[in-house]
Amino acid sequence: MKGKKPNILIIISDQQNIDAIAAYKSQFKDKAYHCHWIKTPHMDKLVYKGYSFMESHCVNPVSGPARGSLFTGRYSVETGMFRNNIGIDKLLPNMGQWFESNADYRRLYCGKWHAGGMWSYPDVEGPRKIPGFETIPVGVTATGDYNDFQVAGALSGFIRNNTDDKPFLAVAGLMNPHDICYWIPVLWGERLVAEDDHFNLQDKRPPLPPNHDIDFEEPFAHSKVDYTTDQWKNYLYDYQRMIERLDTDIGRLVEAVESRKDDTLIIVTSDHGDGAARHKRVQKWHPFEQAVKVPLIFYLPGKVKEHVIDDTNIVTGLDIMPTVCDFAGIPSPPNCRGNSLKDIVEGKPSSTKHDLVICEILNTTRMVRHGDFKYVKHYRYSGDREKPFVRKSDGISEKFVQCDGRERYEVMDKSLLFNIKEDPWETTNLADDPEYSAIIKKLDEVLAVDYEQVVIPGTNYDRN
Amino acid sequence: MERKTFIRNSILLGCSMVVSLRYSLASVIREELLRLNPGNHFELLKLYRIFERYEFPLTDKFDRGSYDLSYQAWNMYNSGDRPAGSLMLEKRTNGRMNRFSFHIIRNADNGQVDKSDPFVYDVKGEIIASLVQLPRLISWHGSSMIRRRSSDVPYLMTNRDIEGSVNGHNLVLTEAGKTKTMVYHGNYLNWKWGIIDLVQLMAEQSNNSLRLSVLDELDMLYQDQSLVFRNSEELKYGESESLAFKVYDLTGDGVVPTSYWVDNYGRVAFIVSGMEAYMIH
Numbered sequence A: 001m002k003g004k005k006p007n008i009l010i011i012i013s014d015q016q017n018i019d020a021i022a023a024y025k026s027q028f029k030d031k032a033y034h035c036h037w038i039k040t041p042h043m044d045k046l047v048y049k050g051y052s053f054m055e056s057h058c059v060n061p062v063s064g065p066a067r068g069s070l071f072t073g074r075y076s077v078e079t080g081m082f083r084n085n086i087g088i089d090k091l092l093p094n095m096g097q098w099f100e101s102n103a104d105y106r107r108l109y110c111g112k113w114h115a116g117g118m119w120s121y122p123d124v125e126g127p128r129k130i131p132g133f134e135t136i137p138v139g140v141t142a143t144g145d146y147n148d149f150q151v152a153g154a155l156s157g158f159i160r161n162n163t164d165d166k167p168f169l170a171v172a173g174l175m176n177p178h179d180i181c182y183w184i185p186v187l188w189g190e191r192l193v194a195e196d197d198h199f200n201l202q203d204k205r206p207p208l209p210p211n212h213d214i215d216f217e218e219p220f221a222h223s224k225v226d227y228t229t230d231q232w233k234n235y236l237y238d239y240q241r242m243i244e245r246l247d248t249d250i251g252r253l254v255e256a257v258e259s260r261k262d263d264t265l266i267i268v269t270s271d272h273g274d275g276a277a278r279h280k281r282v283q284k285w286h287p288f289e290q291a292v293k294v295p296l297i298f299y300l301p302g303k304v305k306e307h308v309i310d311d312t313n314i315v316t317g318l319d320i321m322p323t324v325c326d327f328a329g330i331p332s333p334p335n336c337r338g339n340s341l342k343d344i345v346e347g348k349p350s351s352t353k354h355d356l357v358i359c360e361i362l363n364t365t366r367m368v369r370h371g372d373f374k375y376v377k378h379y380r381y382s383g384d385r386e387k388p389f390v391r392k393s394d395g396i397s398e399k400f401v402q403c404d405g406r407e408r409y410e411v412m413d414k415s416l417l418f419n420i421k422e423d424p425w426e427t428t429n430l431a432d433d434p435e436y437s438a439i440i441k442k443l444d445e446v447l448a449v450d451y452e453q454v455v456i457p458g459t460n461y462d463r464n
Numbered sequence B: 001m002e003r004k005t006f007i008r009n010s011i012l013l014g015c016s017m018v019v020s021l022r023y024s025l026a027s028v029i030r031e032e033l034l035r036l037n038p039g040n041h042f043e044l045l046k047l048y049r050i051f052e053r054y055e056f057p058l059t060d061k062f063d064r065g066s067y068d069l070s071y072q073a074w075n076m077y078n079s080g081d082r083p084a085g086s087l088m089l090e091k092r093t094n095g096r097m098n099r100f101s102f103h104i105i106r107n108a109d110n111g112q113v114d115k116s117d118p119f120v121y122d123v124k125g126e127i128i129a130s131l132v133q134l135p136r137l138i139s140w141h142g143s144s145m146i147r148r149r150s151s152d153v154p155y156l157m158t159n160r161d162i163e164g165s166v167n168g169h170n171l172v173l174t175e176a177g178k179t180k181t182m183v184y185h186g187n188y189l190n191w192k193w194g195i196i197d198l199v200q201l202m203a204e205q206s207n208n209s210l211r212l213s214v215l216d217e218l219d220m221l222y223q224d225q226s227l228v229f230r231n232s233e234e235l236k237y238g239e240s241e242s243l244a245f246k247v248y249d250l251t252g253d254g255v256v257p258t259s260y261w262v263d264n265y266g267r268v269a270f271i272v273s274g275m276e277a278y279m280i281h
Helices: A041-049 A063-070 A095-102 A144-161 A178-183 A229-258 A317-328 A434-452 B003-036 B041-051 B194-205
Strands: A007-013 A051-057 A106-111 A134-136 A168-173 A264-270 A296-299 A308-316 A356-361 A365-370 A373-381 A389-391 A398-400 A409-411 A416-419 B067-075 B085-094 B097-107 B119-131 B135-148 B160-167 B170-175 B178-183 B189-191 B209-216 B220-237 B241-252 B258-262 B268-273 B276-280
Touching (some): A007 A229, A007 A317, A041 A229, A106 A144, A134 A144, A144 A168, A144 A178, A178 A229, A308 A356, B097 B194, B194 B268
Parallel strands (some): A051 A308, A106 A134
Antiparallel strands (some): A365 A373, A373 A409, A373 A416, A389 A398, B119 B135, B170 B178, B258 B268
């Protein structure tokens, strides 16, 4: 419809690897990648008729911090969400609040939020309602096999039935394939993956990745699991079936959008990836490609270029906030760290360069991806506080104690450097090779100039 | 002892025996299923945690051709707290046609705050299937919505109404005035909750395997799934009682491997998959 700004539907999966879309077989040729073992007809359609970024990164490879950054356009140290279960600094507007103040859009949220306190799914009222959004409630079991078809079903009902002249901004927080987290005995106690080929799947189970046994001496190695080969294969097989379930629920939402006569921009992304047996990892919380790379697809027939697989621009979840603002015709919030991708996805010359991303992992690791290289620095916390946060007496949220000079972070000598273009499986650490010392020096400067000197640490982290 | 007192005490004793039989049966089920499969408690662990709050419903008989089945849906994320929902399935046979009515209720409230009128996700509908060798989908209609428990009004326009029919290998679906066609590739099509009836039939006929396409939640299609008989389990309790189960596994496109446990009455008693379990109730 002429003159009306496009509706915007953001679909966020949880823990989806970038190669977990079947249409990407040509980009991920090794048969160990997920794309060779799954059927994802609905996401494939978005890839063939939309714009995909292959160098797309999350801001922080863990759920809450990634979502806090995605919905504000700010780094984790600025939102205050450097780990789960804290909440966004109330001085920073989330996407719903920013649209509420600056755009005439109806704003709805359905599904997993997890950017506020210790809870994942919002209420329709009360302290667990997301500021700036109406909520379509779907329960709290926090598993994809229970929640996702409710999210897809309920939100697709709204999308089909809504005839308001006002455009909508809707977010679908789908849980899959995060359910795979509950397959892990080390982290979740008694919940176990089958110890043998319990369902006689044989060669339907995928192979282990070529970097499965590659390990690096890391000071804060998270999410390593000592499975047998059978357990790893069962893990990967089940993860891939969850991706197929996710695809079906994405399909429900896309079909609802296509039933409308007006324009709806669809953005599909994820908060972070999954270990997927690479470097013997599960889950996230680490700086390797499997955790930090996520899908990012834009789809708006007639406006967004079709069938573009962009492996040049290096982009991040920080770019989503300015991009949706750009499509809505409103300015970005102040100090937004990302850049709009609207010109790029529409095939126009872009005034901003996209050759650099910085990721934060907890409060102890920083990652820079610049050109072909990825650089990871670890910091040791040596302050005289026992820990940099305290728990409130109600047990629901935590408050970050403001820095007062007693916190100290010292660089550790366990850096990582990979040439991602030549070594996509991250098998060889170049950090100790003198041939690359100039590159490391340059990336240290990038980190100092483009991150440490830019970020404004948040001051008030006790908001849901 | 007076007659009235004797009768009252006898009734109380009889009731307590029934209660204790059911309680002890649940304990026996738990222990025995773990004993039968000590090396693979992945699947049984889900049942184990739920059995502490569960009573297995005994029955005199079960008519596979016409029945009412009721299930509690449990989600492992909060097992031991309360069921996450319920599934009611009713089958009536009329000559060569089967009519399945289903009603699924899922808790849609946050659960963290005591609410007097919480939200639910409500899905209900009807499936018509013919019976040749296996039940074959002919048509269906269904609706879904988020609503308050006390209300029939959809919350925030979340309602959907879907009608569909099968013509050869084509499924034609209509929703909100729009039509879409899906084509299934294999030889046999069933629907998500129709697999309960299918497994009961396979158990009765000792049919060991079947490949199928599956209509998912009334509106989507999975092309290539397999139902395979895995093994039989026998559970003894009391002096001479026993429960026998036949276990069928569903694998393939879009399904985290799912097991259907058919009891010796011929009913699907448990459905166990991923983070969910359905327990006959």
